[in-house]
Amino acid sequence: MHNDNIKIVEHSLRVHPDNLIMFSRSHFTNYTPYRNHNSLYNLQSNFNHNNLSHQAKRKMSKSIKYLIYTASEKKAYNNKTKSNFTFKVNMLTLTLSSTQVHSDQVIKSKLLNQLLVELKSRYHLKNYVWKSECQRNGNIHFHILSDIFVPWNELQNLWNRIQNKLNYIDNATYSVGVKHPNSTDIHSLRKVNNIVAYCTKYMLKDSKQNRVQVSRSAFPDLPVKSHFHKSVSKNVLPFLRSVANRGRIWGCSFELSHLTGGSGELDNALLAEISRLQKEPESKRIDKDHYSLVLFNVKILQSGKYPLLEYLLNSFIAGHFGHFQQKLILNEYRPPS
Numbered sequence: 001m002h003n004d005n006i007k008i009v010e011h012s013l014r015v016h017p018d019n020l021i022m023f024s025r026s027h028f029t030n031y032t033p034y035r036n037h038n039s040l041y042n043l044q045s046n047f048n049h050n051n052l053s054h055q056a057k058r059k060m061s062k063s064i065k066y067l068i069y070t071a072s073e074k075k076a077y078n079n080k081t082k083s084n085f086t087f088k089v090n091m092l093t094l095t096l097s098s099t100q101v102h103s104d105q106v107i108k109s110k111l112l113n114q115l116l117v118e119l120k121s122r123y124h125l126k127n128y129v130w131k132s133e134c135q136r137n138g139n140i141h142f143h144i145l146s147d148i149f150v151p152w153n154e155l156q157n158l159w160n161r162i163q164n165k166l167n168y169i170d171n172a173t174y175s176v177g178v179k180h181p182n183s184t185d186i187h188s189l190r191k192v193n194n195i196v197a198y199c200t201k202y203m204l205k206d207s208k209q210n211r212v213q214v215s216r217s218a219f220p221d222l223p224v225k226s227h228f229h230k231s232v233s234k235n236v237l238p239f240l241r242s243v244a245n246r247g248r249i250w251g252c253s254f255e256l257s258h259l260t261g262g263s264g265e266l267d268n269a270l271l272a273e274i275s276r277l278q279k280e281p282e283s284k285r286i287d288k289d290h291y292s293l294v295l296f297n298v299k300i301l302q303s304g305k306y307p308l309l310e311y312l313l314n315s316f317i318a319g320h321f322g323h324f325q326q327k328l329i330l331n332e333y334r335p336p337s
Helices: 034-049 054-070 104-123 150-165 166-177 195-204 234-244 268-277 307-320 323-330
Strands: 007-018 019-028 074-078 083-087 092-097 128-134 140-145 184-186 251-252 262-265 286-287 291-296
Touching: 007 054, 007 195, 007 307, 007 323, 054 140, 054 251, 054 291, 054 307, 092 104, 104 128, 104 140, 140 195, 150 195, 166 268, 262 307, 268 307
Parallel strands: none
Antiparallel strands: 007 019, 007 262, 019 291, 074 083, 092 140, 092 184, 128 140, 128 251, 286 291
């Protein structure tokens, strides 16, 4: 019987900051990737639980690792200690100053988006990863991992001005009498030993608060826990639908969302480097039917011990992130002879 399938054999390599994948597989033109079968499950899981799906966690983790790998050391001035310090990345935290009365999606589109736009314009923000979470008080808040320096007072003034578009500062002033509430925090991460491990663990953790919270002060006539039941009053349903509309849980800059990694054809020289790499103390090799995965410390490829692999990754970064990263990462770097 005639078979219309065409057999394809691949022997290639993909290199990322903390792992590499070796493909040596045979497949046919009618082959359906396994990831397609998981798409609906990931979507349903994310929708039902308001937590990151497994696939989303992998993408977010990759974005964080590239952000840290490509970040340069920068100098900043500490007004309290009156001294300079260096850092690569920092984490910005944003909270609402009064009880949330808009859907999560509205907060993100009206407030978070404007903040990112102004950070890009004023402070040249380019690479970032953000994550939304629900606080114990029911309000949404945000963590933004970035590679820029923003003075704490300027960030707070900026965020307070933006969130008052929806009257969150005026509401705080009316309810508790605070005119300039403390709504932001900046953590430089410069004293964290393993920044990659810390950031991925912190940003990828699931939200402990998954249920919709209804303000008792805003709806005093609601019976206790009625918003968890199917038999809620009809007048309450539109509000519950708007609060439950969370939208995206995380996001990142465009450059951090399409990370194919450094690529190349496997040859004897690359295989020799990979053989040495997988013997490193923190390295681990995992063999599957269609590929082999080697995990390693994110600092390994910056050590100069594996020039071929380093060049593949740095060449991808230079082309993907643009002229600034090209100067930063390659810095007159030449292919190993």
